[in-house]
Amino acid sequence: MNIAVDYIIVGLGLSGIAFTELLLKNNKSFMVFEDDSQVSSVVAGGVYNPVILKRFTPAWNGHKQLQKAIPFYQELEEKLRIKLDYKFTTKKVFTNVGDENNWFIASDKPMLSYYMDPKISKEKIKGIIGDYGFGELKGTGRVDTPLLVNSYKEYIKSLKSLIKEAFDYSKIQILEDKVSYDNITAKRIVFSEGFGLKKNPFFNYLPLNGTKGETITIYAPELQIDFLLKGSVFIMPLGDNKYKVGATFNWTDKTSIPTEEGRKELEDKLQKIIAVPYTVIEQSAGIRPTVKDRRPLVGKHPKFSKLAVLNGLGTRGVMIAPTVAENLYNHLEKGEELDKEIDIKRFLTD
Ligand SMILES: Cc1cc2nc3c(=O)[nH]c(=O)nc-3n(C[C@H](O)[C@H](O)[C@H](O)COP(=O)(O)OP(=O)(O)OC[C@H]3O[C@@H](n4cnc5c(N)ncnc54)[C@H](O)[C@@H]3O)c2cc1C
Structure with a gap:
């Protein structure tokens, strides 16, 4: 035919x-x-966030893209009758006193002010190591891409x-x-x-060129957070005491096979941010189509x-x-x- x-x-x-x-x-x-x-x-973690948290700068056209992306996934939710969009705030873990000042300055800039709360949070969060406080982002979330x-x-x-x-x-x-x-x-x-x-x-x-990324999923019942925590890795709530932790960046390995090295890197970084027990229940890898x-x-x-x-x-x-x-x-x-x-x-x- x-x-x-x-x-x-x-x-x-x-x-x-x-x-x-x-x-x-x-x-x-x-x-x-x-x-x-x-x-x-x-x-993919499926995270959407138009602010680059390494430098406190806007992601390329991120604000505009998000205005199109949110309704796009909402329409798909209705059409496929599934939940895709999970909105949450993102907390950036500060690692030095300079971070606080840089955050405050950036939060007043055009576009960034939509998302960055100028108030610095010094709260103690159970299970989280955060001696220098946190900066909070609004309007972020994740799409359940799998x-x-x-x-x-x-x-x-x-x-x-x-x-x-x-x-x-x-x-x-x-x-x-x-x-x-x-x-x-x-x-x-x-x-x-x-x-x-x-x-x-x-x-x-x-x-x-392609950049390999690996993530792990952990089970951590004592970690009671409903926001995404961003330090040297992100810790993202998935519900049922599960959290996705990621991601690595590897420019040489072009396979989608999870590695021992990737898991170790993620766990080493994770242990510098959280102080509660956890179990790794899953690990995955893929190649980001980077240019x-x-x-x-x-x-x-x-x-x-x-x-x-x-x-x-x-x-x-x-x-x-x-x-x-x-x-x-x-x-x-x-x-x-x-x-x-x-x-x-x-x-x-x-
Ligand atoms: C670990 C990790 C974490 C990430 N986290 C995030 C995140 O939090 N937020 C975010 O926005 N992005 C994230 N990304 C990036 C995001 O995944 C990519 O930008 C996006 O998924 C790329 O989509 P794509 O459709 O272009 O490519 P792909 O998802 O690779 O899809 C391409 C498809 O084409 C198919 N295909 C290829 N060749 C053929 C062929 N010859 N015949 C038939 N089919 C073929 C493949 O099977 C595949 O399904 C992450 C990526 C990784 C690896």
Whole structure:
């Protein structure tokens, strides 16, 4: 049976989901390939926070992206009938007296003032080591990305639009006004493979370096916190006395295999922040699709305009995905210019 669709999508992580949602809203037909070879969206902490807590500076376009992201996940909650968005405050653990002063100065700056409470908290929190106090952020939270990815896959399967296999790039035939793949013809292919892009012969010239991240989940009944605590690692409440602790940054190992080294690093850091017993109940790892210049990779292939890429979401995919997916959709369907910062044209040499 021959199938003719508007789009083939390769990869159903956060970027593929955001793009597929736009296709559905605009009554475009599609088929999605997904082979579970990458797990970044599944292992992610799912945290959204538009403030960089290392430097007390705004994350790139974070405030604007969040205005689009929150309603996006809320709509998905209603459509899939699941809870995705867990709002909480974030407490930054200060490690020296300078932190307090820097926090106070930053909290008065445009954008940052929406989120950073200028009041410094000196409270003693049971089980937490925090001699220099805490700074509090409002408007932060987490999206349950594993639940989202798994539920969304089931949803696309129920639409009979999911092909659970590895996309084979050698099968692409580029025709005059469309592309074909086996028995499918499509007007366009959008590649949203995360770090899997490395195997894509059309787009692997792009400088996606990829950064491995590992997390552990701990069971700690004496740690009674309902906010995210951010020190050298984050400790994020999951409910039922479970907390996700993460994450590591490794630029050389490109596998999604959890390591002893990763667990040890997380536990060493954790023990400097909490003083209660805990048990590690889970460990996971994935590759963040990070880019040399820390901006997404979006746009049409320089030679084959029917092929497009949506990638490079880096460390903040939850906030960025809905915005850049819309940018790409409007570019492909309405001819709108892409923001130069995300356009892959920036990596053309001639
Ligand atoms: C440990 C860790 C913690 C993180 N924490 C956060 C956080 O707290 N907040 C946040 O915003 N971000 C976080 N991130 C980053 C976030 O996970 C990414 O930005 C985002 O998930 C990337 O989504 P993606 O869809 O581009 O890629 P992916 O999630 O990698 O999805 C790509 C999909 O394409 C599929 N695929 C690839 N190649 C093929 C092929 N040839 N055929 C078929 N399918 C294919 C893969 O199986 C995969 O499902 C974290 C990442 C890690 C690793």
